[in-house]
Amino acid sequence: MRTMAIPYPHFLGSEKPAMEAGLLGPPPSPPSSSAASLPPPVAALTQDNLKRIAAYKAVDYVQSGMVVGLGTGSTACHAVDRIADLLRQGKLSGIVGIPTSTQTHQQALSLGIPLSDLDSHPSLDLAIDGADEVDPYLNLVKGRGGSLLREKMVEGACKKFVVIVDESKLVKHLGGSGLAMPVEIVPFCWKFTAERLRLLFEDAGCAAKLRTFSETGEPFVTDNKNYIVDLYFKKDIGDLKAASDAILRLAGVVEHGMFIDMATTVIVAGKLGVKVLNK
Template sequence: MSEDAVKAMKQQVGIAAAQRVQSGSIVGLGTGSTTAFAIEHLGDRLKSGDLKDIKGIPTSFQASVLAKKYGIPLVTLDDVEKIDIAIDGADEVDPNKVLIKGGGAAHTREKIVDSLADVFIVVVDSTKLVETLGSTFPLPVEVLPVAVSPVTRALEALGGKPELRMGVKKDGPVITDQGNMILDVTFGSIPNPAEFEKTLNNIPGVLDNGLFVGLADVVLVGEIKEGQPIVREL
């Protein structure tokens, strides 16, 4: 599939999600390339007057920068009682709408925001759909820097192959917005995500991991049909 086709899929699915936001909403703004199209379209709707009085809660520095660029007013979790709707991408989605997230190293904040939303909409292109979680994408685990070695050993004991995520165009490891490090752990498959999420988070030094269980309400999937991008709901 061409880069243009993938971009068209992401754009259509981002727009479809942004269309579901109503005036007066508090909106969780996710991280990543597909969600970026949703943030852009929310800005367009505000500019045209089609949408009024929304406030965004960003899940990352990237989401915050994009929201400011497109004129979406921002608030923090301290300022709101609840979040009406959150829009976010995913790296893998299984048939039960369980997700692996964290390719952008923002999953800890994303999980907080997405879990508080009345409706959490996941936006993906069709390449992100899998039968079994962990089959195409490693599971990101956010770790306190002081605990990288013991957590690595604990993850290996659980059958994982952890690798410290390294920066691109930067020497050294990726540092999250919270100042921590990411271990990308290959498990091959994760048959019981709900139990596994708890097991991983009980390892001392682990802040959170990229398994999102029971959080996704709606999954919008961008596909190419007969050369045209379409969006379907999972």
């Protein structure tokens, strides 16, 4: 894996994505001769600022005429906004977007991005999406937003998959954040399926919980009319491919949120700059 670090002054000087996003002001003026003068305070970048910076950097990979997979979630939405901005400015043209969810479809449609689907475009030039976890080998956990099946279909059909995250998403191993690893399942006898998932990873201290709406307690329903069971681990689950195979062998499971050996580039925005990780 190759790593390229880009400190913000150089990064912003080449494309100035954060300035265009209204995140950073212009470079400070040279200090005056007054000994009493102090530099103005610099506002700390928020997590959403970092997501936007990473998203804008990812859109640098988009070229006119490309078929582009459009991801889902709070990070990917910034990339969709950026693509729409560049289309309006005439800096991009001939883009066809393949959305990974109803939410992204509606966003892109409202912004005027031409859309299609995998039936019409079975091979994509590029996909851009966020991730919930990234391990040192660029394996991912995705789908905490509930769109993991369509994301995996679209992003599995692209020649280059660019992932955009802030540095809080980096983990030593998948499941290491202690947050959810989603599994999409059919609604029929969901308790039976959830228990079988838990037993698969009992040695890793797994808890399996149906995703519900906190206000009503009703199950979260995916775009495909399925449920999601979120798995939580206390220990490393070990061999990811073996874990993937075991999950997918269970009747009632539709797909899981481990994206193994799929990302080609991960762009990580942190407090000190942007890192570009390549396989």
